[in-house]
Amino acid sequence: MYYLETNAIRILSNKLKGQYYVDKCYTSVLSVCELLSGIKDEDTFNLRKGIISKVYLSKIPADLDMPETKMFKAYDIHIDNTISDKIILLGFLCVTSKFYTEFLTIIKQSNLIDYWEFLKKYDKSADIKFKESLKNRQKDFDYSDPNLIPDFNQKWNNLSINNELKERILYDLIVYFAEEKLKPDSIIKVIDKSLKDLIREYDHSLDLYFLCIGAFTGEKIIFRNTPSRNDYFDLSHLMFLRNKSDIIVSNDSMLTKLMRKISPDNILSISDLESIIEK
Numbered sequence: 001m002y003y004l005e006t007n008a009i010r011i012l013s014n015k016l017k018g019q020y021y022v023d024k025c026y027t028s029v030l031s032v033c034e035l036l037s038g039i040k041d042e043d044t045f046n047l048r049k050g051i052i053s054k055v056y057l058s059k060i061p062a063d064l065d066m067p068e069t070k071m072f073k074a075y076d077i078h079i080d081n082t083i084s085d086k087i088i089l090l091g092f093l094c095v096t097s098k099f100y101t102e103f104l105t106i107i108k109q110s111n112l113i114d115y116w117e118f119l120k121k122y123d124k125s126a127d128i129k130f131k132e133s134l135k136n137r138q139k140d141f142d143y144s145d146p147n148l149i150p151d152f153n154q155k156w157n158n159l160s161i162n163n164e165l166k167e168r169i170l171y172d173l174i175v176y177f178a179e180e181k182l183k184p185d186s187i188i189k190v191i192d193k194s195l196k197d198l199i200r201e202y203d204h205s206l207d208l209y210f211l212c213i214g215a216f217t218g219e220k221i222i223f224r225n226t227p228s229r230n231d232y233f234d235l236s237h238l239m240f241l242r243n244k245s246d247i248i249v250s251n252d253s254m255l256t257k258l259m260r261k262i263s264p265d266n267i268l269s270i271s272d273l274e275s276i277i278e279k
Contacts, residue, residue: 001024001025001026001242001245001246001247002024002025002026002246002247002248002249002268002273003025003026003027003028003237003240003241003246003247003248003249004025004026004027004031004060004249005027005031005234005237005248005249005250005252006030006031006034006035006233006237007250007251007252007270008249008250008251008270008273009027009031009035009051009055010035010051011251011270012270012273012274013050013051013054013055014054015274016054016055016058016060017054017057017058018277020277021058021060021277022058022059022060022061025060025061025249026060026061026062026063027055027060027061027062027063028062028063028064028065028237028240029062029063029064029065029066029084029087029088030066030067030233030236030237030240031055031062031237032052032055032062032087032088032091033066033087033119033122033123034123034233035048035051035052035055035091036048036052036087036090036091036094036119037119037120037122037123039094039100039103041100042099042100042101045094045097045099045100045103046100048094049094049095049097052091052094052095053095055091056091056092056095063240063242064081064084064085064088065081065084066081066083066084067236067239068187069081069084070205070206070239070240071177071206071239072181072188073203073205074202074203074204074205074206075177075178075181075193075198075201075202075203076198076201076202076203077181077188077190077193077198079188083115083118086112086115087115087119089110089112090107090112090115090116090119093106093107093110093112123230123232123233126232126233127227127229127230127231127232127233130227130231130232131226131227134217134220134221134226134227135226137217137221138220138221138224141221148222149222149223152218152219152222155169156215156218156219156261157261159211159215159261159262160261160262160263160264166211169211169214170207170210170211173210173211173213173214174199174202174210175195175199177206177210178195178198178199178202179195181198182195182198205242206239208238208241208244208262208263208266209235209236209238209239209241211262211263212235212238212258212259212262212263213235213238215258215261215262216231216235216254216258228254231254234250234252234254234255235255237250237255238255241266244266246266247265247266247267247268248266248267248268249267249268249269249270249273250267250268250269250270251269251270255267256269
């Protein structure tokens, strides 16, 4: 199956009703979330309403788990996913509203104002937290090793041909994200599972995401760089590749560069997908 991230949805919105797209492609609530969060005024309302309506009317399947839900589910931790249902409902209200002001009024009348406010802040707050986390890790990192950069490049550049190295790095990442769940500031308080439990119960659904975010954050730390504005959510779309055969459709340069290094068979440009469909 082909996973259409937000930019692919925008570009292909006029074609989504085609049977091939309905049968072979899918998107996610994260794409709907990003489209809705960009509504600021009448102009952006009209533009994004048009795209969202085409997505809804196309009947293209959508994965309805938020990224945070994906993360906790992978470790067999229950998390309330009500927010996802509310985002889908906000999308429906957007489609059925004639004007931006009417949309805002209906949101209030439907007691959805808290979810709308969350949505408008979601991407910005997640982006800030991601950058702050990297900045703190850079501050605490030991840069004294003169072979730091060549060793890093050798490790990640050879990942696709060295399965033993890949499995070792993946295990370290599985442990790292399991440890994150047990921290006091975790959004879900995990009180009935140990670190060993979480590692054992991890279902490997996020292996590709773990490897990609590991490579991305490692490079940012080693080279002391700052992520770009939307990198966090661009990476989060990789959570929606549900198995090893799923392919993300994206023109994003960061994702393309990263995936060519980690898993080149699991990414396709938008024009390449169109070429496949037109054959």
